[in-house]
Amino acid sequence: MTDYSEQNTQQPYNRADEPPTTVRPVMQPDNPYASTRGSITSKQLPAFDEAIINKYNRSGPRYTSYPTALEFAPIPDSFEAIGLETKILQNREARAPLSLYFHIPFCRHLCYYCACNKIITKKNSDSGDYLQYLIAEITHKRRLLSAPEGSDKPLVKQLHLGGGTPTFLRDEEMVQLWEFLQTQFKFLPEDEGDYSIEIDPRELSENTLKILRNLGFNRISLGVQDLDETVQIAVNRVHSAELIESVLIEARELGFRSINIDLIYGLPHQTPDTLDKTVNRIIEMSPDRLSVFNYAHLPERFKAQRQIKDEDLPSPAAKLTMLGSTVNTLTEAGYQYIGIDHFAKPDDELAIAQREGKLHRNFQGYTIMGDCDLLGFGVSSISQISNANTRYILQNDTDLQSYQAKIDMAKINPTVMPAVKYIKTSIKDRLREYVIMNLLCHDYLDFKDVNQKFGIDAITYFINEIQQLGTMQDDRLIDMDAAGIRVLPRGRLLGRNVAMVFDEYLEKKHQNRFSKVI
Numbered sequence: 001m002t003d004y005s006e007q008n009t010q011q012p013y014n015r016a017d018e019p020p021t022t023v024r025p026v027m028q029p030d031n032p033y034a035s036t037r038g039s040i041t042s043k044q045l046p047a048f049d050e051a052i053i054n055k056y057n058r059s060g061p062r063y064t065s066y067p068t069a070l071e072f073a074p075i076p077d078s079f080e081a082i083g084l085e086t087k088i089l090q091n092r093e094a095r096a097p098l099s100l101y102f103h104i105p106f107c108r109h110l111c112y113y114c115a116c117n118k119i120i121t122k123k124n125s126d127s128g129d130y131l132q133y134l135i136a137e138i139t140h141k142r143r144l145l146s147a148p149e150g151s152d153k154p155l156v157k158q159l160h161l162g163g164g165t166p167t168f169l170r171d172e173e174m175v176q177l178w179e180f181l182q183t184q185f186k187f188l189p190e191d192e193g194d195y196s197i198e199i200d201p202r203e204l205s206e207n208t209l210k211i212l213r214n215l216g217f218n219r220i221s222l223g224v225q226d227l228d229e230t231v232q233i234a235v236n237r238v239h240s241a242e243l244i245e246s247v248l249i250e251a252r253e254l255g256f257r258s259i260n261i262d263l264i265y266g267l268p269h270q271t272p273d274t275l276d277k278t279v280n281r282i283i284e285m286s287p288d289r290l291s292v293f294n295y296a297h298l299p300e301r302f303k304a305q306r307q308i309k310d311e312d313l314p315s316p317a318a319k320l321t322m323l324g325s326t327v328n329t330l331t332e333a334g335y336q337y338i339g340i341d342h343f344a345k346p347d348d349e350l351a352i353a354q355r356e357g358k359l360h361r362n363f364q365g366y367t368i369m370g371d372c373d374l375l376g377f378g379v380s381s382i383s384q385i386s387n388a389n390t391r392y393i394l395q396n397d398t399d400l401q402s403y404q405a406k407i408d409m410a411k412i413n414p415t416v417m418p419a420v421k422y423i424k425t426s427i428k429d430r431l432r433e434y435v436i437m438n439l440l441c442h443d444y445l446d447f448k449d450v451n452q453k454f455g456i457d458a459i460t461y462f463i464n465e466i467q468q469l470g471t472m473q474d475d476r477l478i479d480m481d482a483a484g485i486r487v488l489p490r491g492r493l494l495g496r497n498v499a500m501v502f503d504e505y506l507e508k509k510h511q512n513r514f515s516k517v518i
Contacts, residue, residue: 032446032484033357033438046337046492048324052475053493060500062340063440064363065384065393065423066433067505072395072421085417086144088392092385094146096373098185099158101364102134102177103378105400106168108203112235112307113225113267113295118164119400127169130378133407135180137377137418140410142184153186158369161197167204171211178215190216194349194369196258198223201247202239209247213254220251221260221291226267227278234268234312241281248285258348261287265322266295268312272321279326283333289350290335290343291365292326294319327493338366339440339495359441366441379403383419389427394419428504431456436499443487443495465501472498 061068075084105119106126119126145154159181169177187193196219197212212220224244225237232238244261251259261282265275282290297313299305314322327337335343336351342365344351353359353368360370363382374384380398384391396418397403403418410416425433431454438445447458459466459482469485472478477491478498487495500506 031357032449033442033444034355046327046331047489048327048493049490050320050324052477052490053320053323055475056472056477056494056497058497060496060506061503063436063496063499064361064365065382066436066503067393067423067425067429069382069393069395071423071505072393073423075420075422083415083417084422085394085419086415088385088387088394089141089144090146091387092145092373093387094154095148096386097155097157097369097371099362099364099367099369099372099374100156100160100181100185101374101376101381102159102161102166103376103381104130104161104163104166104168105379106130106163107165107200108168109236110304111225111237112304113237113264114304115296115298115302116164127173131169131173131177133404134177134377136407136411138180138184140407140414140417141375141377147186151186153184156181156185156187156193157372158194158364158367159187159196160364162364163198165200165203166197167199167208171205171208174208174211175215187216190218194219194367196221199247201243204247209250209254209256213251213256218256219258219260220256221262221289222247222287223262224282225262225264226270226275227281228270228274230269231267231274234308236307245285248287258288260289260291261285262291262293263326264293264295265326266297266314266319268308270314270322272318272325275322276325276329279329283329288345288348290330292330292341292343294323294341323493337492339443339492340366342366354441357442361437361441389430391425391430391433393423393425395421427454432502432504435462435502439485439487439499439502440495443492445485447482447484462502468501469498 061070104127106121107118108121110118142154147153148155167174181187187195193216195217197217198221201222201224209220222244223237224239225235226232227241227244229238248259263278263282297305297308297310299308330343331337334346336346336348336354338344338350338354338359342350346352349368350359350366358368358370360367362370362374362384363376364374373386374382376383376394376396379396379400380403381396383394385394386392397406397420402420406416406418406420410418431450434453435445435450445458450456450458466480466485469478469480472491473480475490476488477494479486479488485498487498491498
């Protein structure tokens with residue numbers, strides 16, 4: 001038997017002398033994860049089983065990274081640590097394309113369900129001031145990035161503006177940001193790239209959607225949450241179904257190729273009947289994607305949620321009924337369940353990527369751009385930069401004033417960088433990340449594929465985890481054999497539970513930091 005102990009420090013996962021082949025593996029159409037999906041059949045539909053969900057409903061991460069954000073450590077303020085982010089950006093693989101993320105922290109209204117670090121303001125000057133800091137950070141980071149051979153600019157395949165409310169930026173400020181980015185990066189044509197923005201329908205000007213589309217944005221996401229007026233008043237987010245529908249109609253007329261709508265179940269005064277009406281009304285609007293999130297009531301952590309009374313919340317049993325009804329309604333309407341709260345029409349890029357075994361997951365959620373380095377800008381933004389067998393995850397300061405102070409210091413001292421926290425992944429982390437992400441994206445883990453990519457015997461290496469999965473196999477959540485692990489329809493809504501078995505960092509001290517799976 002091969003020794004995988006820590007004593008074998010030269011290549012702990014290689015039985016031969018060759019290094020692990022974890023450097024940006026390219027998925028081909030005939031990869032093993034495509035073969036498990038097949039055509040659009042009922043085999044892909046999640047099966048809702050209330051008893052099973054209750055049995056396995058424990059808190060756990062959403063795995064937008066592995067290790068998760070709870071493993072962030074402060075970047076030490078020492079001589080050796082100065083320049084860490086600089087070196088990471090300088091040494092990234094120039095041939096790797098980029099996904100750019102911009103965090104806009106401002107909102108004009110406080111939504112009481114909010115679990116984010118947002119700044120509520122109506123001052124228009126705030127957006128202009130913040131934009132200048134974004135431009136300064138872009139300039140500061142861009143000087144460290146090498147361009148691929150044959151080009152003078154790094155290639156961008158994906159861009160996303162999140163928040164907060166990105167449309168808090170005025171139309172002319174959005175144009176200014178976009179035009180500046182064109183001077184710093186080379187973007188794929190809009191019919192090839194993925195350029196998206198989150199929108200609060202209440203905050204759109206008459207020309208906002210037209211301007212965004214003319215710039216090159218091709219995908220939008222609308223925060224709707226619920227269409228019932230009583231629920232909307234209880235969470236301080238009031239808008240009409242007619243407003244949402246008018247935005248979707250205009251977006252389609254302008255040529256946005258994908259429209260997402262966010263819904264939440266478990267909100268105050270919500271009932272299975274009221275949510276069912278919302279879901280059916282949204283289906284009539286026919287968005288390309290839906291995200292249906294579980295509301296986690298944690299008022300001790302999130303100040304905004306203290307506006308919500310415990311007695312107004314639906315019972316756990318009612319929430320399960322809402323989930324089951326929503327899953328059944330959406331799948332019967334033809335939406336493909338992607339995983340972790342996400343649904344998409346079968347012809348949407350996300351659904352196609354999953355069927356072809358090319359789906360990925362990162363801090364932006366499910367994505368078709370898994371070959372990209374993620375470069376974050378703005379307060380609290382996160383970057384993921386790969387280099388050979390290591391990935392660095394970096395986070396900017398989550399406090400606006402501290403973030404701005406960092407950017408101001410960088411103008412005087414170019415060694416100062418905005419990141420304040422980091423994770424450096426090991427080859428062990430990359431292995432477990434690969435396992436977890438394939439289970440969450442493709443409901444399958446192919447042992448032969450893992451063996452070839454990491455130079456291990458997967459069954460031997462993960463024997464303890466395989467034994468822990470025995471109960472799930474008995475309950476028909478998964479099926480295991482010598483070829484791999486398959487998540488069955490009965491286990492698809494509990495994919496996170498399967499993934500958690502492979503998480504070495506998941507300790508009891510973290511459990512109160514996560515929401516429940518359902």
